[in-house]
Amino acid sequence: MKKMNIILDETTVLNFPFIGKLIRRYWFVSLIIPLVALIFGVVKYSSQNTIFQTSHAFKNTAESASSSSAFASILGEKNRGLDETEIVAIANSIDFQFKLAEVLMEDQGFSNLNFNSINAEKSVPQSSFFAHCGSEKECVRRTVATLLPSLYSVVPDKGIINRYLVIVRSLDAFTSKSLLKALSILIESDRVKTIQSTITQQIKLSEELIETKRKELEEGDINTQRDRYKFLVSELEDLDRKLNSIRHNFFVMKQNLSQAETILEQTLKVRKKGVNVNELLKGEKAAALELRISQLREDLNSLEISKGQFGGKDQVIITQIKEEIKDKQKQLDAIGAFKRSISSVSDFVKSKDKTSPNQEFDYVVLKKRFDEMKNEYDNMVSNRENMVKEMTQLENHLDKYKPTIEFLKLLEQKSVQLKIAESTVVSDLSFDTLPSDVASFKKTSLGKILFISLASGIFFMFVAVLSRYFMDGRIYDEYELQSVFKDLEIIGNTPDFQ
Known part of the structure; x- marks a missing residue:
């Protein structure tokens, strides 16, 4: 305990000057322990992989x-x-x-x-x-x-x-x-x-x-319905072209038939009566005009009702009919003042007798041709109405599946895009062109090992020196004597014997 008091210091905790004296006193231990620690560190460094x-x-x-x-x-x-x-x-x-x-x-x-x-x-x-x-x-x-x-x-x-x-x-x-x-x-x-x-x-x-979507469309027979709709659109376009072509001829022939019918009726009346030629002519012309005006008005009403179904020529025909009605009406209004001289009533009656058979034949032929054309025209109009009706039904049916059809188109487009993406995939992790060079080293550096070895050697050196001091029973100088035996008075130094 007395030796411990020498090592400790009230100010610096440890009495470093005395410890330095101990290191010099036990120099062999103080030298060998750090040296061994350094040698061990070098060996440890060399033994590392x-x-x-x-x-x-x-x-x-x-x-x-x-x-x-x-x-x-x-x-x-x-x-x-x-x-x-x-x-x-x-x-x-x-x-x-x-x-x-x-x-x-x-x-x-x-x-x-x-x-x-x-x-x-x-x-x-x-x-x-x-x-x-x-x-x-x-x-x-x-x-x-x-x-x-x-x-x-x-x-x-x-x-x-x-x-x-x-x-x-x-x-x-x-x-x-x-x-x-x-x-x-x-x-x-x-x-x-x-x-x-x-x-x-x-x-x-x-x-x-x-x-799955294709099966849904197949169950609804969409492909067949769609092909049928396209076919009807094409057929309707052809039918409209034919109707526009035949319609003009139909109304011209109808007009000619009306005129032939009027002439034939008046001829038959003249042949039957044989008198009052002037009145007959006026009546014949007035009747013909009235009949013509009536027929034109019927045609006009028919056209205005069905306007827009047969193309852009309707308006032209309607305008022509209106102009003709105005013209015929003017002629009819002026019929009362109409006068015509005839040289011989008997000659007129005879001429009617001669032309009557030809007029009857022409009328029959014209009537037959008109009936054929009318049947053809009516059939075409009926077919068109049926086609439009069927197209409307098909369009309503296709509209029910339109979302599915559009969704299927999007799926098919996305499928193609995905297949293209699959065949052109590159990594989104891009490596540098060259790696780093190979570097060699030890797990623990030489400097670190030497530092740890030296620190450990110094620590164990202090421990060894202090242990040696505590086990040493000798007193080496006056300072140590005074520190150990504080109650003793020193009266002098022992003489040195030669």
Whole structure:
């Protein structure tokens, strides 16, 4: 306890000057312990495995114009890409490790790879890892997949945003290079396959949905109905052209027939009466005009009712008929003042007798031709009405399936886009052109080991020196004597004997 009082100091806790005196007193212990610690540190540094490290940087291009962003656009989704956690976890999946093991096993340099961990105290040959597998290839693949995770890692680049590093550390430069090359290729190809797999699933779902919608349309006989509608549209256009062509001839012939009928009636009256020729002529003309006006008005009413069904010529014909009605009405109004001289009533009657058979024959022929044309015209109008009615029914039927048809078109377009995207997929993880050079180093640097060794040596030196002092029963100087025996009075020094 008295010696402890010498070591301790009220101000500095430890009495450093006295401790320095002890170090000089026990110089051998003070020298040998730090020296041994430094030698141990050097040996420890030399015994460490040399680690060979290389890396390859890549970027996540999902936010730019990549296939994944195009694919997301096709699907109508907002493309967020892979986040940091997903990218780092890509190479850590068991499935990826087995794929990597298979790629390495197929490489010609597989037998030269060093699978020892960088923390291994003793390096063992490759054959030792696979001794239990024999010739079983699957066992070797499982073993390699188990050993690989300790040799590589994927980490974010701390200096650059959206940039990552594939880092490989092994006990052999060839192993580091080979493993990094396989990792870079596999990460890109695996990402491409993942995107393709997603697109393939979307294509499959789209095709199934397309097939379902097609069956719905087949059940509604939409294709047949649509073809029938197109056929009717074409037929209606042809029929309208024919109607426009025959309509003019029909009304001209109707007018001629009316005139022939009027003339024949008046001729027969003249032949029957044989007198009052002047009145007969006036009456004949007035009757003809009235009949003509009546027929024209009937035609006009018919045209105005059906206006718009037969094309743009209707308005022209209506205008012509109105002009003719006005003209005939003027003639009818003036018939009262009409006078016509006839040289001989008997000659007039005789001429009527001669022309009567021809007029009757002409009328019969004209009437027959008119009836044929009228039947043809009426049939065409009836057919047109039936076609319009059928088209209306078909149009209503097709309108019910119109949303399905439009949806099917969109699905087919998207399916084509997906197939194009599937065949042109590139990875959204883009590696730099060249990896970094292989760097070699020890796990713990020489400077760090020497610092720790020296600090440890100094600490143990203090412990050893203090222990030696406590076990030493001798007193070496007056200061130590006064400190140990404070109650004693020193009366002088002992003489030195020669």
